[in-house]
Amino acid sequence: MTVNRLRFFFSNNHCIMQIHLNGSPKTITDSTTVAMLLKELGVPFTSVVVELNKTIIQPDSYATTSLQDNDQMELIRFVGGG
Amino acid sequence: MLTIGGHTFNSRLFLGTGKFSSSAVMKQAIEASGTEMVTVALRRVDLENPEDDIMSALDRDKCVFLPNTSGARNAEEAIRLAHLARAASGSSWLKLEVTPDPRTLLPDPVETLKATEELVRSGFIVLPYMNADPILALRLQDVGAAAVMPLGSPIGTNQGILTAFQIEIIINQARVPVVVDAGIGAPSHAALAMEMGADAVLVNTAISVAGDPVAMARAFAQAVEAGRTAFVAGMGSRSKQAQASSPLEGVLATDLGFLA
Numbered sequence: 001m002t003v004n005r006l007r008f009f010f011s012n013n014h015c016i017m018q019i020h021l022n023g024s025p026k027t028i029t030d031s032t033t034v035a036m037l038l039k040e041l042g043v044p045f046t047s048v049v050v051e052l053n054k055t056i057i058q059p060d061s062y063a064t065t066s067l068q069d070n071d072q073m074e075l076i077r078f079v080g081g082g
Numbered sequence: 083m084l085t086i087g088g089h090t091f092n093s094r095l096f097l098g099t100g101k102f103s104s105s106a107v108m109k110q111a112i113e114a115s116g117t118e119m120v121t122v123a124l125r126r127v128d129l130e131n132p133e134d135d136i137m138s139a140l141d142r143d144k145c146v147f148l149p150n151t152s153g154a155r156n157a158e159e160a161i162r163l164a165h166l167a168r169a170a171s172g173s174s175w176l177k178l179e180v181t182p183d184p185r186t187l188l189p190d191p192v193e194t195l196k197a198t199e200e201l202v203r204s205g206f207i208v209l210p211y212m213n214a215d216p217i218l219a220l221r222l223q224d225v226g227a228a229a230v231m232p233l234g235s236p237i238g239t240n241q242g243i244l245t246a247f248q249i250e251i252i253i254n255q256a257r258v259p260v261v262v263d264a265g266i267g268a269p270s271h272a273a274l275a276m277e278m279g280a281d282a283v284l285v286n287t288a289i290s291v292a293g294d295p296v297a298m299a300r301a302f303a304q305a306v307e308a309g310r311t312a313f314v315a316g317m318g319s320r321s322k323q324a325q326a327s328s329p330l331e332g333v334l335a336t337d338l339g340f341l342a
Contacts, residue, residue: 022126047135048127049170054162056169074126076166078136080108081123081152082098082237082264082286 017069028067035062041075048077084281086259087175087207087228089146093118094276095306096148096261097299098286105139107295112145115299119146121177121284123153124167148209150177156190157197164201176201177231178210187237191218195225202226211263214245219252219260230256231284233264234275238287240267243274253279269298269305276309277317 015030021037028037034050034057050057051074057065067073084091096119102108112120120140128134140147149167154160160180168174178201180193194210195218201208207228212218214232222230232249235241242265243249253260259281266272272283285302292298 022129041129042132043127043129044133044135047137049166051166056165058169075129076124076170077127078122078149078170079125080099080102080136080290081150082100082121082284 017067019067019069019071019073021073022075026073030066030069032067033063034065034067034073037067037073038062038075043075048075050075084259086209091118091146091282092116093303093306094282094310095272095303096121096282096284097289098284099136099140099290100286101290102295103290105136108290109139111289111295111299112140114296114303115289116303117145119148119282121148121150121286123150124163124170125153146175147171147173148175148177150179150211151197152179152181154180155182156180157193157200160193160197161200164197164204164206168206174206176206176208178208180211181237189213189233191215194218195221198222198227199225209261214248214252216248216251216255219256223256223258227258229259229261229281231261231263234262234271235265237264239265240288241265242267242271243278246274246278249275249280250278269301272302273305273309273312276306277312279313282306 016027017030019026019028038045045059053072084094093116095115095117097112097115097117098121099108122136149171151160151163154163157180160178164176167176178194178197180190180197181187182190189211191213194212198208198210202225209229209231210222210227211231212222219230232252234243234245249262261282261284262275262280263284266283266285267288272285275283283306289295289298289302
């Protein structure tokens with residue numbers, strides 16, 4: 001049984017779900033927004049670009065974009081390169 | 083002066099930012115090189131080091147930021163990376179790289195042409211990395227490439243300008259700037275490219291992995307300037323026959339008859 005099918009409720013009615021973050025599974029609660037997740041991860045908003053299911057999310061939408069079960073999320077940033 | 087995508091560059095040395103031992107060394111090397119264009123790559127955030135950010139070490143007032151699409155194996159992946167790069171950088175500059183074979187890292191000409199065409203339509207300033215193919219260079223400029231970047235030799239090999247014959251044709255035909263990219267392993271290679279009439283060179287590995295990257299950056303800056311000055315000054319033509327530098331007239335024929 002995969003985690004994303006294993007739904008159970010916390011006392012505050014939040015449901016646990018699973019997304020794919022940079023190719024790895026990540027468990028979050030169902031009301032998590034992009035902004036909340038970035039904050040939890042300690043990633044400064046200004047230095048990254050967020051792609052959700054292959055669509056780029058603009059920074060002014062981070063706080064209003066809620067993550068859904070099974071979302072594919074990519075957090076990308078610049079690194080040294082030729 | 084060199085103009086690409088409406089931007090004027092005083093320095094004809096472009097610098098890659100990969101493989102430096104630290105941000106501090108990279109910063110000093112950029113400074114020493116006098117470059118006004120630096121390339122960067124896009125990668126997934128290392129969630130173990132969420133604060134690690136190259137942008138904080140780079141001065142965007144002094145340098146144009148040229149994100150590359152390294153890692154892309156076809157046009158589709160390159161276009162996806164291009165849009166991520168534009169979102170991350172806030173600018174439309176793009177070094178297009180499509181390299182399907184990780185062993186050679188040679189660029190795919192068909193996918194590169196396809197991606198260039200589409201990205202130009204989407205408003206990107208596209209500088210495609212390409213094999214030194216004169217016909218492809220024409221095709222790329224026809225679909226709107228802002229410059230072409232033929233390789234001297236494969237990426238990271240330090241082999242120098244193995245494609246001189248083709249690069250000369252590209253330079254002679256081009257209506258857009260020609261930036262010799264990849265394989266430049268020594269200042270003499272960069273000088274050669276500039277003497278041939280290249281508009282600029284892009285150097286990364288040769289500087290970043292040098293014993294003293296900052297000193298090497300300075301050496302490359304001098305070589306690029308020397309090569310450019312020589313090109314503008316006008317190089318003499320080559321000959322297979324010796325041509326005396328000293329006058330043949332008025333030689334003292336009696337005692338020094340052997341001079342005649």
